[in-house]
Amino acid sequence: MGISKRIMDMKFSEIRKLIPFANEAKEKGIKVYHLNIGQPDVKTPEEFFEAVNNYKGETLKYENSQGMMELIESIVKYYKEINIDFNKEDIYITNGASEGILFALMTICDFGDEIIVPEPYYTNYNNIARLAGVSIKSFMTFREDGFHLRSKEEIVSLIGDNTKAMLITNPGNPTGVVYSKEEIRLLSDIAKEKDLYIIADEVYREFVYDGLEYTSFMHMEDISDRVILIDSMSKRYSACGARIGMMCCKNKEISNEFLKLCQSRLSVSTLDQAGAANLINVNKEYFLKVNKEYEKRRDILYEGLCNIPGVSCEKPSGAFYIIAELPVENSDDFAKWLLTDYNYKNKTVMITPAAGFYATEGLGKNQVRLSYCIKGEDIADAVIILKNGLEEYNKIR
Ligand SMILES: Cc1ncc(COP(=O)(O)O)c(C=O)c1O
Structure with missing residues (x-):
């Protein structure tokens, strides 16, 4: 009996590891905005x-x-x-x-x-x-x-x-x-x-x-x-x-x-x-429409993040993700806290700590990856929650 070294060397998904905490938050009746995963909400044709x-x-x-x-x-x-x-x-x-x-x-x-x-x-x-x-x-x-x-x-x-x-x-x-x-x-x-x-x-x-x-x-x-x-x-x-x-x-x-x-x-x-x-x-219009929609969402997220004190990020040109540096020491802890200990008007945000995207030990600890796959108005709301969350977290941590 035993477990292979190959499987022990593998890691659970960094993108999915906070899901149980998000589920618990939802069970408590808290709305969770998912900025953590590249799952487009656009209708499949x-x-x-x-x-x-x-x-x-x-x-x-x-x-x-x-x-x-x-x-x-x-x-x-x-x-x-x-x-x-x-x-x-x-x-x-x-x-x-x-x-x-x-x-x-x-x-x-x-x-x-x-x-x-x-x-x-x-x-x-x-x-x-x-x-x-x-x-x-x-x-x-x-x-x-x-x-x-x-x-x-x-x-x-x-x-x-x-x-x-x-x-x-x-x-x-x-x-x-x-x-x-x-x-x-x-x-x-x-x-x-x-x-x-x-x-x-x-x-x-x-x-x-x-x-x-x-x-x-x-x-x-x-x-x-x-x-x-x-x-x-x-x-x-x-x-x-x-x-x-x-x-x-x-x-x-x-x-x-x-x-x-x-x-x-x-x-x-x-x-x-x-x-x-x-x-x-599928009509080629579909791509133009979807592309415009994501560009709009990117702008909402990027501009929103730029207005949060202590947050810095570059405007991405493609895909649907932004890497943002947050004014926290440990984005893993912050991301978990957002789900377990925080809500703003009964809503919170799920984000992905960025360290898992780096191979170099210690890098990305104060960064997160945010995806802009949800509707523009939800992204705008999520940014407000993130801003307030950061303020509160930094007061108590
Ligand atoms: C860069 C990149 N490659 C591959 C994949 C996997 O795509 P698929 O759903 O086709 O397996 C993803 C999914 O997020 C991705 O971001």
Whole structure:
């Protein structure tokens, strides 16, 4: 009997660890505003449900391991519209981007290999990397730079004999950074010079604000055989529960081997794939509307935070998160206190302590990640609660 070292080395989700306290607050009748999780409140397009309801099969069979062909074809079409040229055989449907990242790491890395990631980074990468037996080496990016890249030398200095890939999230979670074309070029050059893969996590591609141009790693044609593109329906179509992601790669060596992993878990949910395949028919207006809505929410949150004494943050350009520095020593304690000991007019806020997004011990202790996935008026109310909460916490702590 016993528990594996592998599982003991993994951690419970930093994003979800305060949920029991939020549930207790709700049981006491307190309204909790969720600024803690990237769960969009925008309605999933009707097209998804229509296709699920119209599913004609009499038996819910396994789909093929690569994925449902109608879905794959719709994804090829989607990419063509954004000037990315994938063929059907380049695309593998996964259980969310999460499984895509795990399978990508398992396909290109051996136990003990390393990947390079800009810090702070999406905290689930830690567990996914541990599952694959891969170590993360991170280079720092800073709030005052808007989390943009500082220098090529620093990134290159981390690359060793066991480094297999750079894992790059663009737009960034938790940072909200959108890398410029020059930054994507710089990372592409490093990949070429040092013979690395790029695992490009582009699940927030549609969430770019201020009229910024988005550059995908797949727009760098000279490295297209090095790019493993990870994508998802979760955020794009507000369909997190569908668990439909994809791994797209023009390098046949990778995709042929990737199939072994897809076969080992047989297939992804047939009904969810049927629903997702119809999302290609969503009117393009949807993206414009959703994008505008998130830009508005970002502005409400950012401006609200700027008006709280002692809080500092940079205006993010993409995704739906802000990293904010709070006038507290321990944001973990503050986040818990907001749920267990505080309410303002019977309402409180759930926030995510940022330390879990940093690999470097001690960093992020006075920072939190706030998401702006809830309605603008609720965000405005949540900011007032946060402001009052900070005042009260600092009086008593
Ligand atoms: C950067 C990033 N990658 C991947 C994922 C996982 O997405 P999926 O729901 O497709 O598994 C998330 C979810 O929040 C994310 O923020």
